[in-house]
Amino acid sequence: MTSTPRPPRPARLTIRRTTVADPLARPLLDELTHEYSTRYARPVDLSREYPAEEFAPPGGAFLLLLADGAPVAGGAYRRYDARTAELKRIWTHSAHRRRGLGRRVLAALEEDAAARGYSRVYLTTGPRQPEAKGLYLAAGYRPLFDLSVPPESIGPLPFVKHLEIPRP
Numbered sequence: 001m002t003s004t005p006r007p008p009r010p011a012r013l014t015i016r017r018t019t020v021a022d023p024l025a026r027p028l029l030d031e032l033t034h035e036y037s038t039r040y041a042r043p044v045d046l047s048r049e050y051p052a053e054e055f056a057p058p059g060g061a062f063l064l065l066l067a068d069g070a071p072v073a074g075g076a077y078r079r080y081d082a083r084t085a086e087l088k089r090i091w092t093h094s095a096h097r098r099r100g101l102g103r104r105v106l107a108a109l110e111e112d113a114a115a116r117g118y119s120r121v122y123l124t125t126g127p128r129q130p131e132a133k134g135l136y137l138a139a140g141y142r143p144l145f146d147l148s149v150p151p152e153s154i155g156p157l158p159f160v161k162h163l164e165i166p167r168p
Contacts, residue, residue: 015108062075063105
């Protein structure tokens with residue numbers, strides 16, 4: 001009698017609220033920098049572009065999505081104005097894409113921002129990131145640009161979404 005192999009158990013996913021300087025974030029941020037260099041011929045590094053405190057409470061957050069303790073995706077937000085959080089650098093490691101992890105990070109960022117009193121979120125994504133554009137449209141974001149125009153002719157693609165602020 002042969003036993004059938006058990007399917008691998010699904011990874012335990014957890015959200016970690018942390019900082020841009022967390023060593024667990026470095027592989028994700030390094031891959032993001034490489035991806036931007038490849039797509040746009042210029043590196044982009046969150047930790048070098050913005051002061052780390054912009055992504056810390058009370059006005060911001062930096063989140064990692066961990067699978068069994070290992071980073072697989074992440075993202076951040078900072079204060080844009082009194083009622084708006086600006087989402088930045090939502091990223092899924094290339095080995096973990098097409099599993100809905102970016103959407104989980106997006107939902108966690110929205111929930112965190114709403115809990116801090118933000119009533120809307122704003123973001124931009126690059127014109128050479130059709131998968132990001134698709135994610136934001138599927139998640140209910142309203143484009144602040146003409147969808148019928150070629151993205152390369154627009155530059156950064158802005159989106160906005162209103163949030164439900166939790167009631168005590």
